[in-house]
Amino acid sequence: MSKDISIIVPIYNEEESLPHLLKRVSEAMRATDFKWEIICVDDGSSDRSAEMLEELKADYPELKPLYQRRNYGQTAAMQAGFDHAEGDVFVTMDGDLQNDPADIPMMMELMEKEQADIVSGWRKKRKDDDFRNFLSRTANKLVSKMTEVSLHDTGCSLKAYRKEVMENMRIYGELHRFIPAVVSQFGAKVVEVEVQHHARAYGSSKYGNIGRMFRVVLDLILLKFLLRYINRPMHAFGMTGLACLVPGGLLMSYLFLIKIFGADIGHRPLLFLSVMLILMGVQLIGMGVLGELLVRIYHEPEGRRQYVLRDGPRLRKKETAVKSSKSSASKAATAKASAKKPAAKKATAKKPATKKSAAQKSTAKKS
Ligand code: UDP
Ligand code: MG
Secondary structure, three states, rough: OOEEEEEEEEEEEOOOHHHHHHHHHEEEEEEEOOEEEEEEOOOOOOOOOOHHHHOOOOOOOOEEEEOOOOOOHHHHHHHHHHHOEEEEEEEEEOOOOEEOOOHHHHHHHHHHHHHHEEEEEEEOOOOOOOOHHHHHHHHHHHHHHHOOOOOOOOOOEEEEEEEHHOOOOOOOOOOOHHHHHHOOOOOOOOOOOOOOEOHHHHHHHHOOHHHHHHHHHHHHHHHHHHHHHHHHHHHHHEEEHHHHHHHHHHHHHHHHHHHHOOOOOOOHHHHHHHHHHHHHHHHHHHHHHHHHHHHHHOOOOOOOOOOOOOOOOOOOOOOHHHOOOOOOOOHHHEEEOOOOHHHHHHHHOOOOOOOOOHHHHHOOOOO
């Protein structure tokens, strides 16, 4: 049976938090009219988390536990949750009680009001240590600069996504931190709202600050490449290749000329520089060609398209939209619409948002 909301929570060694988590989520959700489920994905915990999830099923019929065979990481756990979710809206949150499920009804209301595809939490009054907060602020500024989505807090796990936007993408590595930026390539509208944040009550963080910093920087480079050049790697590698090859070629021609007129060029650093530039240029252009071949292999076997169509114009019919909550938690005042929505203009037919035509379904196939 389909649900309104699927709450997806990755769990890695959170045995002490689990009973409180289930209690708080069900208190928040039972006070609303939503049909909901909570998918706790055990990410190969070495403590009793998996057994506890099995036990908690008796008290919470809405609980759907998934058990990963080993510790694949938070991103893979979230993806497993997305793959098994039955809701029209997916809400992700942490399993350590740092996010507050009481914010979910308000986020749903905002999603409806703003016709947003993603509502992203902003931990304005964050309860982490100062160094961590500083790193996070810097990362958020970088992400906002490098992508089209400018959020104060891209790393907040508490986010709500419409199912349609998640169907078009898969997340790998640790890209769970950047889902709004990844999804922005499909023209998703992202809205940010202030949410509560609590200090970790039980257990400890699963990430070190320094390790996370380097991984975030590498992920950002990858993200920039994915967003800009995924369909045209030749432009990324080819341009850099030409930027090496042209000066290298010119320098080599100059050296060749003066050699003809009798100069000794064997000991000149310029010779080494030009040889290096030419070699780099040729290799980069070669990588661009290989990249283009890979793009074709990536898109063609499963009939993937380079584009995704929307079901209809952004304004959805009232009755097909997500139900608004019973509680009138309307502290959504700080909401801030941010991402662009270029695809809206390209929408082809006026249809109720929840029903896809067969043709559109095929274009929206998972990548
Ligand atoms: N988590 C996971 N697999 C991992 C690491 C973390 O499923 O390999 C879960 C963890 O149990 C928690 C969430 O991801 O529910 C966020 O982790 P954590 O609280 O340690 O991150 P932080 O709040 O320090 O960013
Ligand atoms: Mg945490």
